[in-house]
Amino acid sequence: MKQVLKIEKEVLIRFNEVDSMGIVWHGHYVTYFEDAREEFGRVYDLDYLTIVKHGYYVPLVNIDFSFKSPLTYGDRAIVEITYLPCETAKILFSYRILSVDKKSVIATGSSTQVFLDRSMDLVLYTPDFYLQWQKLHHV
Amino acid sequence: MKQVLKIEKEVLIRFNEVDSMGIVWHGHYVTYFEDAREEFGRVYDLDYLTIVKHGYYVPLVNIDFSFKSPLTYGDRAIVEITYLPCETAKILFSYRILSVDKKSVIATGSSTQVFLDRSMDLVLYTPDFYLQWQKLHHV
Amino acid sequence: MKQVLKIEKEVLIRFNEVDSMGIVWHGHYVTYFEDAREEFGRVYDLDYLTIVKHGYYVPLVNIDFSFKSPLTYGDRAIVEITYLPCETAKILFSYRILSVDKKSVIATGSSTQVFLDRSMDLVLYTPDFYLQWQKLHHV
Amino acid sequence: MKQVLKIEKEVLIRFNEVDSMGIVWHGHYVTYFEDAREEFGRVYDLDYLTIVKHGYYVPLVNIDFSFKSPLTYGDRAIVEITYLPCETAKILFSYRILSVDKKSVIATGSSTQVFLDRSMDLVLYTPDFYLQWQKLHHV
Numbered sequence: 001m002k003q004v005l006k007i008e009k010e011v012l013i014r015f016n017e018v019d020s021m022g023i024v025w026h027g028h029y030v031t032y033f034e035d036a037r038e039e040f041g042r043v044y045d046l047d048y049l050t051i052v053k054h055g056y057y058v059p060l061v062n063i064d065f066s067f068k069s070p071l072t073y074g075d076r077a078i079v080e081i082t083y084l085p086c087e088t089a090k091i092l093f094s095y096r097i098l099s100v101d102k103k104s105v106i107a108t109g110s111s112t113q114v115f116l117d118r119s120m121d122l123v124l125y126t127p128d129f130y131l132q133w134q135k136l137h138h139v
Numbered sequence: 140m141k142q143v144l145k146i147e148k149e150v151l152i153r154f155n156e157v158d159s160m161g162i163v164w165h166g167h168y169v170t171y172f173e174d175a176r177e178e179f180g181r182v183y184d185l186d187y188l189t190i191v192k193h194g195y196y197v198p199l200v201n202i203d204f205s206f207k208s209p210l211t212y213g214d215r216a217i218v219e220i221t222y223l224p225c226e227t228a229k230i231l232f233s234y235r236i237l238s239v240d241k242k243s244v245i246a247t248g249s250s251t252q253v254f255l256d257r258s259m260d261l262v263l264y265t266p267d268f269y270l271q272w273q274k275l276h277h278v
Numbered sequence: 279m280k281q282v283l284k285i286e287k288e289v290l291i292r293f294n295e296v297d298s299m300g301i302v303w304h305g306h307y308v309t310y311f312e313d314a315r316e317e318f319g320r321v322y323d324l325d326y327l328t329i330v331k332h333g334y335y336v337p338l339v340n341i342d343f344s345f346k347s348p349l350t351y352g353d354r355a356i357v358e359i360t361y362l363p364c365e366t367a368k369i370l371f372s373y374r375i376l377s378v379d380k381k382s383v384i385a386t387g388s389s390t391q392v393f394l395d396r397s398m399d400l401v402l403y404t405p406d407f408y409l410q411w412q413k414l415h416h417v
Numbered sequence: 418m419k420q421v422l423k424i425e426k427e428v429l430i431r432f433n434e435v436d437s438m439g440i441v442w443h444g445h446y447v448t449y450f451e452d453a454r455e456e457f458g459r460v461y462d463l464d465y466l467t468i469v470k471h472g473y474y475v476p477l478v479n480i481d482f483s484f485k486s487p488l489t490y491g492d493r494a495i496v497e498i499t500y501l502p503c504e505t506a507k508i509l510f511s512y513r514i515l516s517v518d519k520k521s522v523i524a525t526g527s528s529t530q531v532f533l534d535r536s537m538d539l540v541l542y543t544p545d546f547y548l549q550w551q552k553l554h555h556v
Contacts, residue, residue: 299474299537304447304477304480305447305451308444312444335438337438339484339485340481340483340484341480341482342481342482343481344478344479345476345477345478346478348476398438
């Protein structure tokens with residue numbers, strides 16, 4: 001049976017992430033989503049250095065974010081990241097940023113990563129190590 | 140007759156925008172797109188300060204970017220931004236980042252902005268100043 | 279008797295903070311030092327919002343950082359921030375970034391902040407709330 | 418006779434560089450100074466890629482900045498960078514940020530870079546290519 005792989009990571013909004021309107025500048029959400037993706041990698045053994053060790057890079061090729069409600073300086077929020085199973089040689093995640101009480105949605109998003117080999121060429125097959133990772137985690 | 144409003148802005152890739160893979164980190168594209176959007180505002184009198192003067196903020200509520208080919212340190216590229224006409228109270232842009240010879244596409248994207256009033260409440264009608272701006276520019 | 283006010287904050291180096299040499303770009307240290315300064319503010323009731331509530335801003339007017347040894351992706355390090363007592367209307371801190379085992383020094387630094395009033399004018403006297411804060415903390 | 422090597426680079430303050438006080442966050446000055454240093458490198462053939470080609474890295478080991486007067490969104494300013502001759506194996510620069518009319522000083526600073534070889538070890542002698550560069554430019 002398929003598992004849903006999902007983790008949550010708390011972020012604390014820094015002074016330098018807030019713009020002159022007093023709210024977080026949208027570009028910083030890219031970092032919040034990356035923080036959650038890196039934490040996911042550490043928890044589920046799919047981190048950047050493990051992937052590099054297997055001979056691959058996994059650059060982002062698409063990001064799509066929507067902002068529902070603003071964050072301000074000193075706010076805490078929960079970034080929830082969910083692994084999306086996919087038949088092709090891609091790594092897909094969806095994201096939700098929630099208020100700490102989880103009662104409201106602050107932002108949603110998704111990202112797509114592809115595999116490049118050591119010569120930075122696109123890999124069209126799913127790498128072995130990633131097939132094994134999928135099997136191990138029932139996704 | 141409707142006009143297509145479009146400008147181009149050159150960017151030069153900084154040392155600190157390149158990651159350990161030797162390519163531009165995807166988060167910096169948000170800034171390249173914003174640089175083009177700000178330049179568009181200056182050229183077509185739709186800049187942030189003009190909008191604030193009319194009593195509105197126009198935060199981004201959606202961004203969607205795709206990366207086709209990497210940029211590296213010292214590269215120059217063209218960011219092309221196109222205004223997308225829209226019947227509702229939104230500001231839509233599409234983006235393309237092109238190699239300087241314009242022969243290859245490096246990234247594409249789009250953004251959506253909404254209007255907030257001075258109390259940071261969402262404005263559902265199209266503000267007068269923006270209707271006039273649209274008329275003036277035949278969009 | 280005077281107290282030494284000092285706290286430590288752990289940082290985890292993000293992928294996007296590492297440059298093409300594989301080490302943290304020096305500009306990110308400004309953020310690590312600010313993270314420690316904000317944590318100090320939360321611990322000792324001298325945070326940005328408290329200061330603003332009393333009618334002041336405390337922008338940085340000087341920073342001085344030295345880098346002894348590099349940090350790389352995935353490293354954890356300790357940022358140690360120490361409050362430096364000062365007779366004039368300034369807030370002074372010194373900083374050390376240490377390896378997690380505290381056996382080596384990665385960077386050192388200092389910062390100076392001044393007081394501005396609500397009109398953004400420089401305040402030459404030490405504000406009352408800050409004198410009281412100093413008394414309360416024996417510094 | 419010794420020459421003074423100096424260039425000027427204009428910067429335009431971006432929306433995302435301004436904080437909730439409405440002024441440029443101090444951390445962005447590191448980037449303005451780096452922009453000037455990179456421009457200096459392009460003008461005087463001492464750019465990062467040339468240095469790497471000769472087998473060296475030149476990380477910053479010290480920065481020291483003072484902020485005299487704030488910059489706000491949309492401001493233009495001049496970053497002036499001056500090469501400081503030095504007998505040891507270091508690259509020293511001083512910086513001034515001036516208002517566009519050059520009548521007021523916004524910030525000053527200095528930076529020190531050292532030479533690392535390809536194994537990232539500190540180089541205590543002045544590299545040949547750099548001695549030749551100094552001779553060529555009479556510094």
